[in-house]
Each structure stands twice: as C-alpha cells, then as structure tokens.
Amino acid sequence: MRRRVADKGVTDLAAAALAAVCFAATPWAFVGDFRPGLWWVLDGRWPIALPLLATVAIGVLAMRGPSTGRLRAALSGAGVFFLLAYGFWPGLFDGKPPLALGIGAAVLGAALTFQGARALAASGAFKADRWVATTTVTIFVSVMLFVFFPVCAALVNAFLDRTGAIDLPLAVSRFTARDIWSVACLTSDQNCGVVINTMWLGILAGAFSTFLGLAFALLAQRGNLKSTKIFDALSVLPIITPPFVIAMALVVLFGRTGVVTTFLDNYAGIPRSRWIYGLPGVLIAQVLSQTPLSYMILRGALQGISPSLEEAAQTLRAGRWHTFKTVTWPLLRPAVAASCLLGFVESLADFGNPVVLGGSFEVLSTKIYFAVAGAQYDPGRSAILALILLALTLTAFWFQTVWLGRRSYVTVTGKGDNGVPPSLPVGLRRAAMGVVIPWVILTVALYGVIMIGGFVTDIGRGAMTPTFKHFATGFAIEMTPHGLFFSGSAWDSFFVTVGVAAVAAPITTLVGILTAYVLSRHNFIGKRTFEFVTMLAFAIPGTVIGVAYVSAFNTPPVELAGTGLILVICFVFRNMPVGVRAGIAALSQIDKSLDEASTTLGASTGTTVKRVTIPLLKHAIIATLVFSFVHAMTAVSAIVFLVTARYNMATAYIVGRVDAGEYPLAIAYSSLLIVFMLLVVLLIQLLVGERKLGRRGVAANPVNLGAR
C-alpha cells in the first residue's frame, strides 16, 4: 500500500542542469550587461567555470545514491567557497577586476546550496530529512548573506582609514571621541555625548511608556470600565503609523508657531519657545508610540494571572490593596520588566522621531545617518557609532532572553478558570484614570491634527483655511489622451512603497514561518546556532542595517544598491523575526502529536507541512503578512539609506518634505498612508472573518457535506 520515497538524485541533476542553462544563456554579471557566464569564460575568466563543474559533478554523483553524500557535501562547499572567493578577490586568480554577480551566478550559487543541503541529508545530518535540510540550509545561507555579511562588512570600516588600510589608533580615537561619551550635560549646560543621550532617552522612554501602559492595562482589565474599545483602537494606531508622524503632529501643536503654543502665548502669557525640539519632544513622541505596546504586554500578563489566585487571597481576608500588593503586582513584575526593556530597545532603534524633533539633541541613530548622508561623509565614524549601538541593543536583547526568559510566571495551562478578577483599589483606580484621560486626549488631538492638517492651508502656523491644494500637489491625477496620468509628486514613491511592501510581505512570511517550523519541530546539530543567527536580525537596529547595506552592497560581488531588490531584501530580513516569533507562538499551541499522526500515516515532512501545519497556522500566517506589509510601508530607519530617486519610499519622501519645511504636504501624505493601511488591515480582517463563518456553515449541515 505504501510508497517509500527514496532519493533518486534526479532533483540534484535537474538543479545542475538549470545552473548550466543559466550559465550559458543568462547574464552572469549584474546591471546592464547581458553577457552570460560562458562568454566570460571564453574571455579568459576561466575560474568561474569551476563552480559549474562542481554542481554538474554533484548532480551526476547524486544518481549513484546516498553513499556519495559526504563527497557531494564537500564538493558543494568547495564550489560555494570558490564562487565567493573569486567574487571578492578575482585578482588572485586571473588578475581581472571584480564582477558584480548577476542572475547566472545567483542560480549557480543557489543550485550548489540546494545540492549541498540534500547531500548533508544523504550523509545523515538533519535526521536524513531532505526537506528540513534544504529549508534550514537555504535560510541559514540567506541570513548569512543578507544580515551577517553586510553588518560585518560595515563594522570593519570602524578599523579602516579612508584608503582602506587598518588603522587601530584612528579606531581608538574615533571610539573615545568627546562627542560620544561626554557627560558635560550633568554639570554644565553643554551637550552630553551621544551615547549618554541615547541611554538616558532609552531609559526614560522605557520607564514612562511602561508606567502609562500599566495604567491603561489596569484600567482595561480591572477598572470596571463599560467598554475598553477606545484602548484597543489606540493600541492599533502605532502599528499603522509611520514613526515620525507623531513627531510632526507634536511640532504642529507645540512648536514655536504651534496651535497650543500660540494659544498659551495669547491668553496665558506663556512666551513661545523651542522646548519641544530636543529630549522632551523626542521622549513624548517615543512614549506615545510605545505606550500601546506596553499596554498590550501588560494586559496580556494581567489576563494570564488566574483570577482564582486573587480570589484565594481575598478569601484569606486580604483587602483589595493587600491583594494587589502581595499577589497581583509580584506576578506582574516580569512583564513590567519586559515592557521597560522593550521600550528601551525601541527607543534606541528609533530614527524617525529624533530626526524630526531632535534639534541639537543627538542620538546614535541620527548621528550614524548624518555621518553617512551628511556633508562630512565618514564611513569609519558611522561604523564605530553603529558598533556601539549594536552592542547596546545586543546587550539588552541578551538580557531579555537570558534573564526574562526564565522569570515569566505567567503560564497558560489551557484549563478553564471561571473566577472573576477583583476590581482595583479605589485610590489606584483614580490615579490610573488621572494619567490615562489626559493621555487619551493628547493622542486624539495629535491624530486629529494629522487628519485635518492635510485639508487646511498651513496648520503649523495656524492658517486654517480649507484647501485641497496639498493633496493636489502630491496626488493629482490627470486625464490625458493616453489614459490616466499620475502627475502628483508623491505618486512615484507611493507606488514603489506599495509594490515593495506587496512583494516583500509574502516572502517575509514564508521565510519566517518556515524558520519557526524548523526551529520548533525539528532537532538537528547546529540548531542553536541557526536560532541565534535568525534572531540576530531582530536585535540589529534599522539604522545599523541601513549603514551595513549601503557599505556592503555598493560594490561587487554583491552590488544591489540603488535597486528595488535591495529594498525588498532589507524588509524580508528586517521583518522575518516577527514571523518566526508568531510562528513559534502558534506552533506551541498546536500539539506535536498532530505532526506525528501525519508522519505515522506515511506522509513526508513536506506533505505534513502542507496539509496539516500550514492550515493550522493560518492565523499566524495572516498576522505576519499584515505585519510585514504594514511595517514595510511605515519603516524609515533602514530605508533612508537605501532609497534613490528612482526607488523612493513614502516614508523617506515624507521625511524629505519635513526637512524642507513642507509640513502640510507631509501631513497630507501621512494621513493618506494611515488611512490606506487601516483599509488594508480591515479588509484582511474581513476576509479572514468570512472564512471563519464559512466553516461554521460546514458545521451546521454535516449531512449535506458528507455526501459531497
């Protein structure tokens, strides 16, 4: 009855054949050059034929069964190594200048990787599971190529001088520069070093956002409110809001000519000032965007505390305050710590808010940017700053996984618990209300500014005459004899953004969910390394990735700068860890015995994934799709380094407008983006919701469908 699926080696041979065809027929080198690999070989670049010979040899060997596994793995490794070595230092072999690798080379590299993975499986690695081997090796190699390699390549610049020679004294002097470590602001009114600024801002942002998030969470879960809908609505907003939008709205309200400033100047005699530019403004903006995340973490933790624990305390004669102090709060502490740490990390990685509101208050992310994009182009300096930022975030990340990983008390047992959580002590409830209400008002006012700002002449200066001219500038569409013509200045960046996000989202989801599956369902040697490398992308701030990409992918052998492809790749590897997380979380809810049942019924791993795992992961997949799409549209930190005139992104365009002082257009564009993403999110929710209904429909008439 059952078929045994044996490895016949045909797949390996097919991969080799594909590589050979591409070698003969598609461009070997990148951009604007259509000569295939074969032509280059005849032109004297003989070394590029060697990896091709390796892949063909592997294909032939594979036909002779699994016994050749080790030899094939070695050949594949040698082939990849040679491809890379020639890519970086062709001068060592034939004295010719480097070539940027194109389609032909990429297919050859992919074929070698694919064959290598199957060879490893054939020689017993990955429990001899070819599917797991191919997936793991492919993801690992891509992460190495698109995360590890560029970051290393960029950080090496910290130790090089302008000619590319190693210069350690210069590196030390860069590292110890006064504007990095100075603590002058503690004792005088001079500016502090950028690291001190960044850390201080991060600590404050983490603490304040956690404090506010806790007030929201306590009210939502224990506050006896009639409805918490407004909290939930507020918690969705930062997901679909580009990070600098809040900063813009703050300027409109509290800037020198801002609405509130003017009002206070006219009626309360408080003189105009520029207080919003600098630490206070950046902090408020960051806390505004971070609070909802803290709220969700802490609300989740509160929900996870079994009400029966608090009921038990009360039956033991503890009052409300005493219960809160001795039971609720201690159980909540790990989540509070997690939220603080997350706020800290997010603040370090934030670029959009400080770039709009920072003024003379510099943080690492903006300083890195200006060291590359500014007048004084200095890759060494930006590399040393990136190194420091990376060290800070990695420390926080390490702290989070090692320390918090062990300290979570909140466990979901899956057992029903029908207790009723007690309400908050009266005093605490009042305090929370006192914090939450002004904050909600501020948030509503800021989003109000964004939504109205595009439709009036200049809200930043109080000119409130209704007009459509900002939308006309950005989004005009003209009817011409040749059809519609999108003449607005913002259309190009809008189309590029939507296109890049739409291409990146499914790839991100695929890579992320597959990684999660391999990590949570399979054991193999090297799994810890694999896990570490994939999660590393999570810890690297966008600014660092941006710097890394411009410096690593600007030259051969991997020359992608200035293309749309680099944007897609950047998003895929930036957002992939979110898919990994969602996937792991969802998989931990799905009993492993389902996979095992499928396997004992004779299904291969691939079939199990396709027919059992993916259908059950539907919600995690959709969540990742939505997230990576929306995130690709709102990201700014890595993107500002990578955009070009041809491939401009919406966020970079808006930051440019803010820079030029064109607030109304920037606001109009932002409101359009927010509304567009809201519609996308709602549409997807609607589609998912309908499918659920459909299934209930199946349940309702089992007899009909049984006859199907």
Next chain:
Amino acid sequence: MSRAASVRFEKVSRLYGDVRAVNEVSFEVQAGTLVTLLGPSGCGKTTTLRLVAGLEQASSGKIFIGDEDVTALGAAERDVSMVFQSYALFPHMNVMDNVMYGPLASGAKKAEAKEMALEKLALVGLKGFEGRLPSELSGGQQQRVALARAIVLEPRMLLFDEPLSNLDARLRRKVRDDIRDLQQLLGLTVLYVTHDQQEALAVSDKVIVMDNAVIAQQGAPHDLYERPQSRFLADFIGESNIIEGSFSTSGADTLFTAGGVTLTLGSVAFKPTDKMIAIRPDRLKLSAGGDGAIKVRRRAYVGHAWEYSLDTPWKGELLAIAPARHELVEVGTSVALTIDAGSAIPLGR
C-alpha cells in the same frame, strides 16, 4: 486480510543525554496478538511505543518488524499506525478527510481513499458522521475516528498510547472491549500502553510490565497476577499485603513469622533467599478472637464487600476484604487471621 507482523526488540536502549529512558529492553510481540506495556509513569513504556512507531530513534539495539530490521527507518516508512492519547485528530479537517489522510498521503486515488475510509468508518460505527469536524464529536466518537484513521491503511502493526485515559469510567470499559473485538476481528498485531493494570489484564494476550526503564516481568495476565516475581509486581498488579518475616516448616505446612505472630500458609514452596510474603486482601479471612496482637482499626463498606484495616505488630497495616454478607467484626476488636492455604506468595525482592 492479515498483514499483521510480529515485532521484536533486541537490547534496545534510548538515551536522553545521560538519562536512560529505555535500558536494553528485549521482547517480542507475536503477530495477531494484543500486548500491553504496563507501568507507572516515567517507566519508559511510552518511549518504547514511540520507538516502535519510529517517532524516536533507538540509541542502541535493533528493532524488527516481521523479519525486517526497521531500526534506521523513519516513522513514515515503517507501515505502523498509532492511536494517540490526545487522538491527534486534525482539527481543520472533517471526519472523512481525517480518515482519508493516510491513503492520500500514500498516493491512493481520491475515490479509492474514500472507499477505504467509508469501510473503516462503518466498522467503528461512525457511518453518517463523515462531514463533522472533530470538535463536533464526543470524546468516545473522536476516539473511534482516531481508530478508523489508524486502521485504514491496514498496517502491519497498530499502536495505542493510553487510548482510554480521556474517557470517563463507564465508557472506558466499553471502548476497551470494542478495541479487543476489533483486534480479534481483523487479526491485528497491537501494542498497547497503559498505566491502568485492570485495563491491561482485561484486554491483553500478554502483559509487559516496565519499571525504571527495564522490563520487570512479562507474561499472560493470569500468570502475572498469580505469580508476581517481585514486591513491585505484587504491589503494582492488584492489591497486596506485603509482610516481611521468616519462613519455617511444620510437617506439610509452611509457617511464616512476623512481629512475633506466626501465620500458617498451607503448602507453599519457598526459597532460602525469600524474606517476605504477598497476600491478596481477599485471601485473608478474619473472625473475632485471637490473642489481641491484631485488632480492627477501621472498616469501610464499599457495596460488594467490607474492607477492614487491621493494626498489626509488624510494620504497616493489613488490608482484608470480606464479602458483603459475613459476621461483622467491630472496630477495636481483636481478630484471628486465616490465610487461604497456598495463596501466599513468597518473595525475595
């Protein structure tokens, strides 16, 4: 149909790091029989079952199914089906799709798979439930779907991992009998894991008792109950009073002395190394009298019988089960004990 095959373990071990979950275990399951793996939790019985399925790989030793060495084969290639403790029904597929899953994964045509599935669903009495989702079935029905899904491929061997543990007591007995009937009807080879000794005794041709990663004893149910070879077995299968003391002979009778009290056992063969006896509570008769060494501490009425707990001069209480209708002995009264001749089991360890 019988494709049923035997299973043989030859010194199979499974290590997790330094921990031996299964330690050099050897046994055989004859084709067409039902064998249970019985033992307390953590004894290695489930690991043994998963080793047969191929869900765990042996660290050393060999596993044969029929005459084929399957030690290195993965779960998908072993032609062995399993009914999981949680049933592991695919929640996103209806009953039909669940049962059809195996044939389709093995490359059967859809029509063929459907026919096979319908046949097995009829066999487990679930005709007409094809369109339901698992969440719309009762626990017993889910159990039967899992069973149908496992037998649809007519595997060489069927494995059960504590299949009754999620059912209530009344249903448990019925499903237990159903499984036994089906096994007999189809002539299946079945390996069955449970920690419930009654369940094991009731369904098995052979019981393998495991303790601490090794096999403590194996044999027919009746054998295990009547002739346990160790204190662990006597305690684990059925209830036993274990009394430590010394043996002596008086004519044809064997005597046993513990705590200054001498008990007459009838004719019982003992070895010089034996230092305790196991007595089943229903083989003890008590009546008012005696010299005051043994007294009634408490008694409990359990419907079909009375259970007496007795204070003894040796360590521990003695449990005696008396029929519902007998001359009641009051709490605190001194009693005389009689042991059914030949029923005490001498044990060395």
